[in-house]
Amino acid sequence: MNAPPARARLFAGQPAAPGLVLGRVVQLANGARTSAPGPAGSERELVQAVAEAASQLRDLMTRCAAEARKILEFQVEFLSDPVLLEPAQEAIATGTDASTAWRAVIDVHIADFEASTDDYFRHRSGDLRDMRARVLALLAGDDIGPLRLPERAILLADDLEPSRFLATPWGTNHAIALRGGSPTAHVALLARARRVPMVVGVGDVAVHGECTAIVDGSKGTLVLEPDEDQVAGFARTRARLAATQIDEAAAAVRPARTASGERVDVLLNIASLGELAAIDPAICDGIGLVRTELLFAQGPPDEESQLAYYERILRWAGARPVIVRTLDAGGDKPMPGVTIDGEGNPFLGVRGVRLSFAAPDLFKVQLRALLRAAAAGNLRVLVPMITAAEEVQRVRALLAQAAAELAARGVPHAMPPLGIMIEVPAAALALDTFAVDFASIGSNDLLQYTMAAARDNPAVTPLTDPRHPGFVRLLQTIVQSAAARTLPLSLCGDLAAQPEHIPLLLSAGLRTLSMPAAAVGAVKRAIAAWPAGGGD
Amino acid sequence: MAHGQVLLLHAAGLHARPVVTLTKLAKTFASRIHIANDVQGPWIDAKSVVKVMSMKTPANSRLFFRAEGTDADAAVAALVTLVNNDFLGGPE
Numbered sequence: 001m002n003a004p005p006a007r008a009r010l011f012a013g014q015p016a017a018p019g020l021v022l023g024r025v026v027q028l029a030n031g032a033r034t035s036a037p038g039p040a041g042s043e044r045e046l047v048q049a050v051a052e053a054a055s056q057l058r059d060l061m062t063r064c065a066a067e068a069r070k071i072l073e074f075q076v077e078f079l080s081d082p083v084l085l086e087p088a089q090e091a092i093a094t095g096t097d098a099s100t101a102w103r104a105v106i107d108v109h110i111a112d113f114e115a116s117t118d119d120y121f122r123h124r125s126g127d128l129r130d131m132r133a134r135v136l137a138l139l140a141g142d143d144i145g146p147l148r149l150p151e152r153a154i155l156l157a158d159d160l161e162p163s164r165f166l167a168t169p170w171g172t173n174h175a176i177a178l179r180g181g182s183p184t185a186h187v188a189l190l191a192r193a194r195r196v197p198m199v200v201g202v203g204d205v206a207v208h209g210e211c212t213a214i215v216d217g218s219k220g221t222l223v224l225e226p227d228e229d230q231v232a233g234f235a236r237t238r239a240r241l242a243a244t245q246i247d248e249a250a251a252a253v254r255p256a257r258t259a260s261g262e263r264v265d266v267l268l269n270i271a272s273l274g275e276l277a278a279i280d281p282a283i284c285d286g287i288g289l290v291r292t293e294l295l296f297a298q299g300p301p302d303e304e305s306q307l308a309y310y311e312r313i314l315r316w317a318g319a320r321p322v323i324v325r326t327l328d329a330g331g332d333k334p335m336p337g338v339t340i341d342g343e344g345n346p347f348l349g350v351r352g353v354r355l356s357f358a359a360p361d362l363f364k365v366q367l368r369a370l371l372r373a374a375a376a377g378n379l380r381v382l383v384p385m386i387t388a389a390e391e392v393q394r395v396r397a398l399l400a401q402a403a404a405e406l407a408a409r410g411v412p413h414a415m416p417p418l419g420i421m422i423e424v425p426a427a428a429l430a431l432d433t434f435a436v437d438f439a440s441i442g443s444n445d446l447l448q449y450t451m452a453a454a455r456d457n458p459a460v461t462p463l464t465d466p467r468h469p470g471f472v473r474l475l476q477t478i479v480q481s482a483a484a485r486t487l488p489l490s491l492c493g494d495l496a497a498q499p500e501h502i503p504l505l506l507s508a509g510l511r512t513l514s515m516p517a518a519a520v521g522a523v524k525r526a527i528a529a530w531p532a533g534g535g536d
Numbered sequence: 537m538a539h540g541q542v543l544l545l546h547a548a549g550l551h552a553r554p555v556v557t558l559t560k561l562a563k564t565f566a567s568r569i570h571i572a573n574d575v576q577g578p579w580i581d582a583k584s585v586v587k588v589m590s591m592k593t594p595a596n597s598r599l600f601f602r603a604e605g606t607d608a609d610a611a612v613a614a615l616v617t618l619v620n621n622d623f624l625g626g627p628e
Contacts, residue, residue, distance in 0.1 A: 074552040077559065077585040084586050112590060120548040121592045127552065186552075273622055274547025295545075298596035305543040308620050 008227045011202040013177070015220035016188040019197030020238045021175035022231065023152035025211045025224070028160070043089050046098040049138040053131065054079040056144075060166055067193055068166050071186045075131050075163065099139050106132045123185045130161035149174055154213045154222075156205065162186045170196045175215035177202050177222045248521030252283045256524045258506065264527050267323070267514035269492060273309065276316045279517045286320035287313065288440065288514025289382070289492040292327050292366070296335060300362050306369035314377030321378045323440065323490075323514075325421070326366055328384040330355050331445075332456060338362070347454065352385025352421075357394065367402040374416035382440055386420040389433045396435075419488075425450050428474055431481040439482060440514070441475070443493025450474055466495055466504060479509035490514055499526035506530050538567075538608035540601045541575075542619045550593035554623045559585045561618055567605025569615070575600050582615070 054076050061072045078084065087108075088101040096104075106128055113125040137144050146167040149155060155176045165187050174196055181200035182188065191198040197217030205222065214223040214234050218241075223230060256264040267288025270276065295301055295309055314322050329335040330351025338359065343349035356363040373379050383395055396418065406413045417437035422428050423445035431439060443466070448455045450471050453463035466472075482489035490512035495501045497519035505513065506527065515523055546554055562569045562582040570579035573593055579602065580587045593599065599619060603611045 070553045070556070074556050074585070077556050078589070081584050081586045083581075083584045109586070109590070113592075116592050118549065118592065118594055120551045124552055124589075272547045273545060295596075301543060301596075305545065308543075309545055312622055 007225060008230060009224040011177075011205055011222040011224070013199045013202035013220050013222060014183050015218055016178075016181070016183045016185075016200045017176075017191035017196060017198035018218040019175065019195065020214070020216050020218070020234060020241060021152070021154060021173055021197050022212065022214045022226070022234050022238075023154045023173060023175065024150065025156050025207050025213050026149055026153045027207060028147070028155060028157035042098070043092045045139065046088055046092065046102055046135075047085060049098070049102070049135050050079050050085060052138050053134045056134065057163060060163060064166055065193065068162075068190055071127070071162055071190065072166065075127055078128075079131060079135075099136055102135050102139065103132065106135075119182070119184050123182050126159065126181070126185045126187060127162060129159065130163050133161055134163065154215050156207060156213075160187050162190055165190050165194075170194055175199075175217065177205070177213070177215050179203060179205060247525055251524040251528065252521035253280065254524065255285070256527045258527055258530050259533075260531065262511070264506070265490070265512040266520060266524060266527075267321075267490065267492075267512065268520070269514050269516050270313065273312055275517065276313065281316065281318070283517065283520045284320070286378075287317055287322045288490050288512070290322060290324040292325060293329060293333055293335070296327055296329070296338070299337065300365065303365050303369045303372075306366060307372050310369060310373035310379065311376050314373060314379060317377070319378060321380055323380045323382050323419070323438075324370060324373075325382040325384055326353070326356060326363070326370075328352050328421075347448070352423075353383050353391060353395065354385060356383075357391075360398065364398060364402050364405075367399055368406055368413075370416060371399065371403055371406055371413040372411060374414040375412045380417045380419060380438065382419045382421060382438075384421045384442065385423055385445075386427055386434070387424045388426075389430075389435070392418070392420065392434050392436055421492075422446060422478060423449065425474065428478050431478060431487070432485065436487070438488040438490075439478075441478060441489070441491040441493065441510075443491055443495040446474070446493070447471060447495075466501055472504065472508065475505070475508040475510070483509070488512070497523065499523055502526035503530050503532075538601075538603045538612040540612035540616045542599050542601075542616045544593060544595060544597050544599050544619055546619075546622055547595055549595045549597070550588065550591065550599070552589070555585055555589045557623045558615065558618060559583055559588055561614060562611070565603070565605070565607050565611035565614070567603040567608045567611045569601065569603040569608075569611050571615075572600045572602075573597055 057072050057076050061069045064072065088105040091101040091104060092098065110125045110128045113121050113128065116122045134144055144164060146169065152173040158179045159181050160176060160178060176191060176196060176198040178200045179202055183200060188198060188200060197215050199215050199217055199220050199222055202222045211224055214226050256266045258264060265285040267286045268284045269289040270287055271291045272294050290313055310324060330339045331347045339355060340350050350358055370381050386392060403413060403415060419438035419440060420434060420436050421442040422439050423442040428446060444455060447464050447466055451463050453460035455464055479489065491505060491510050492514035495505060496513040497515040499522045502523060544550060569582040571582040571588060572579045573591060580591055582588060601612045601615050
């Protein structure tokens with residue numbers, strides 16, 4: 001009997017782990033392990049099941065990578081906390097069976113996390129569901145074993161427990177599609193680390209009988225019953241992705257060189273400490289931009305807190321330079337209690353260093369913390385939105401005052417090199433008039449100010465083209481002006497993260513670029529390909 | 537009784553892994569140790585993963601510690617240092 005011609009169905013979810021797999025759909029029946037309420041169980045039964053669950057997880061930990069071990073360790077510690085079962089013991093004493101009592105206890109915590117407005121806490125409910133399932137299975141006498149998937153398989157499930165993911169032997173032709181889930185859930189983090197393509201939140205997908213599917217973990221899509229064109233497209237994309245990934249990963253850890261062998265310094269843009277843990281320090285020559293806006297998100301932090309923050313980044317970077325930008329609020333980054341509300345045109349108003357001058361007490365705290373951090377490592381201070389030479393003098397005077405205050409307190413400190421962001425066209429054209437130690441081009445603002453086209457207004461976006469001869473000439477002018485006085489110059493805007501614009505930046509003469517870590521591999525490849533036909 | 541406070545900068549807040557590290561460190565001390573998000577309390581047993589996790593402390597919050605016992609000063613100092621070092625160097 002022939003089935004009617006298959007109709008491709010596309011389900012758009014969220015990308016959770018990149019990669020592309022075509023395979024047969026294998027369904028995991030969620031909730032099948034939910035047992036019927038047993039007899040009024042003894043308290044000891046539940047205590048034993050929870051202890052056994054912790055012991056199974058400890059055993060699984062010995063076979064896992066460090067990151068996975070930490071996820072499992074949370075479950076082990078949670079299950080081992082004597083506080084956890086206190087409410088259940090009471091329920092059992094009054095005649096409730098062990099499964100129902102366990103469910104009542106753990107569901108309170110699940111509901112508590114799910115109600116959180118914070119994504120990190122909301123998605124920890126997945127770990128609690130994992131514990132719930134394991135203990136319920138043990139109480140029912142079942143075993144949560146690893147999944148055994150055939151070659152080229154796509155696992156379709158409502159959700160997947162992290163411990164089950166870890167117990168399963170994954171192959172390069174396996175992928176996961178979850179009806180629910182989240183890209184920040186632990187199982188998504190594990191899938192990324194283990195390189196199992198995964199898409200989450202595909203919604204109510206029903207599959208009956210044999211079915212092939214394509215998971216695109218980069219796009220976040222699931223295609224059921226793909227047609228011939230889609231299968232052919234899959235094969236082409238997979239081959240290209242595989243080649244690109246290998247090249248980019250290899251390029252990322254090598255120093256950047258142009259095709260003619262010229263060295264280019266690749267620095268990182270950092271917005272929070274959390275990013276650093278996931279970055280291999282070998283991919284960069286230093287940190288070209290530490291944004292400090294997130295640090296101020298919950299109100300201005302005190303000097304000690306700021307110092308601790310800067311020192312942690314310096315420790316990560318070792319001897320390499322760390323360029324910290326002073327608070328850059330205003331414009332498209334309003335900050336409650338700091339920025340001025342109701343300005344007619346915030347991009348042309350009190351933002352960046354102009355705001356720091358308007359709130360000198362706030363600025364001085366940051367300068368003192370930076371002076372103290374400069375005594376601990378290779379720190380440089382970058383000031384945003386500088387327009388006039390006098391502003392640099394004013395920053396230097398404030399730095400000198402802050403240093404004198406620290407000296408009076410007997411606190412160790414050092415005067416860091418001082419640099420400016422080049423965002424204002426007038427500053428770009430008069431770079432020679434600024435008494436600074438280095439400069440960094442903020443290409444996002446410089447471009448929008450030069451083109452008189454806001455970057456957040458889609459109607460004028462086509463005008464913000466960096467290939468405009470006016471912008472190219474401005475870049476060349478900045479590079480020549482810096483070279484004439486051997487002023488170190490870098491570029492830290494979005495342009496440096498876009499491989500297609502790397503030839504433009506290198507042709508203009510730039511040799512130091514700062515970008516988000518995720519862009520490093522692709523950008524280093526673009527650097528190596530420039531100039532076209534150069535090198536051997 | 538020893539007291540201490542520290543600003544939590546860890547990007548994800550006091551979530552699963554930092555809680556495990558913190559409670560494990562707390563358990564290495566004999567003192568009774570409590571943690572709070574506010575100097576007024578409520579004060580939570582710093583050795584209980586279940587309870588500290590339930591605080592759901594976001595990043596950029598201030599954490600308060602207090603400890604009573606023979607090693608109270610060392611306990612508070614160690615916990616403050618742990619948070620300041622972004623939870624690196626805690627017990628394995």
